[in-house]
Amino acid sequence: MTTFRRPLGMRFWLITLAAVVGMLVTASLGRWQLSRAAQKEALQAMLDARGRMPAMDGRALLSLPPGGTSEAATLVHRVVVLEGRWLPEHTVYLDNRQMNGRPGFFVLTPLQLTGGPAGVVLVQRGWVPRNFQDRTQLPQVPTPQDQVVRVAGRVAAAPSRLYEFGSGDTSTGGHGAQGSSRIRQNLDLAAFRTETGLALAPLTVVQTGEAGGAGDGLQRDWPVVGAGVDKHYGYAFQWFGLCGLMALLYVWFQIVRRFIRPRSQPAP
Incomplete structure (x- = not known):
């Protein structure tokens, strides 16, 4: 019995090229999601800092031009x-x-x-x-005039x-x-x-609260202001996981089974 190793043909190199390209693409997408997460973390830190600033009155809002400018964006939140x-x-x-x-x-x-x-x-x-039952009926909302x-x-x-x-x-x-x-x-x-x-x-x-202590029956369970950082970390985990899976499959089928555990065939 002699060990017979299949020659490296075009199919092997095509699979290798596809695996390398796939791993590069998925790794790049994972890194891009990490960079997006870093940007969103900076944005979240800015939003949190704005929320901790002293309360302002309406003069800052009224000083803005009607069309809105970049200055208006600095007041949001x-x-x-x-x-x-x-x-x-x-x-x-x-x-x-x-x-x-x-x-x-x-x-x-x-x-x-x-x-x-x-x-x-x-x-x-x-x-x-x-x-x-009557979609044109307006709800009664107490509003002191x-x-x-x-x-x-x-x-x-x-x-x-x-x-x-x-x-x-x-x-x-x-x-x-x-x-x-x-x-x-x-x-x-x-x-x-x-x-x-x-x-x-x-x-x-x-x-965010009752006006003047008068109840108006309105709910104010507004969604928490967030930049969605966790979403990007989740996407990055998926892309890196896919990259690792492709690497493992390539090593097993193209290297381990081909070179380390070659098939034995009788000599001619």
């Missing part, structure tokens, strides 16, 4: 305390918004600031369930946009029933500023 009067006649209900897995409305009401420069800030007050309230929250961009059918006319909201024009799928701050004639700040405020 800052803690803010506002004093003013609600403008309930301009309350808007954003439809198809979820909180704790339940569909309903986000309630947005402009707040006319007092005790400083004249201006208005749109406040994302909270979430309320909708009436599914002539009372100065104190609103604590954090600065945020405009509410995220959802896909909507039709022209997306925010003046009608796609409904024809009386009063249902206040039910909308999305809200553009610039268009709302033009529609209402209010001197709206280019950023909104997400309310």
Whole structure:
């Protein structure tokens, strides 16, 4: 009995090339995900630092130009305390918004600031369930109109946009029933500023507590602000795991079985 080793043919080199390319690609993708995680960690650290900064008032928001600039981005997630009067006649209900897995409305009401420069800030007050038996019925949200309230929250961009059918006319909201024009799928701050004639700040405020201690029945279980660092570490683990799997399979089938444990065949 003599040991017979198969010659290295084109198939062996093609498999080797494919394995090397696959390992390089997956390792590169894993490193890229690690770099993204590092970027997100820096972003998360910045957001956490903003959240620990002293609370500001509405003057910083009102000083921003209507179109918004890079300066506006530096205020997002800052803690803010506002004093003013609600403008309930301009309350808007954003439809198809979820909180704790339940569909309903986000309630947005402009707040006319007092005790400083004249201006208005749109406040994302909270979430309320909708009436599914009468989808045009507006929920009752207690809103004192002539009372100065104190609103604590954090600065945020405009509410995220959802896909909507039709022209997306925010003046009608796609409904024809009386009063249902206040039910909308999305809200553009610039268009709302033009529609209402209010001197709206280019950023909104997400309310995090009761205004003036008065209960309004709104839920404020807002999602925790995060940069999604863990997601990138998970992706990196998957890519590196795939790279290691390809390396193990290549070593076993192309090296161990071919060279270390060769098949024995009788000599001719």
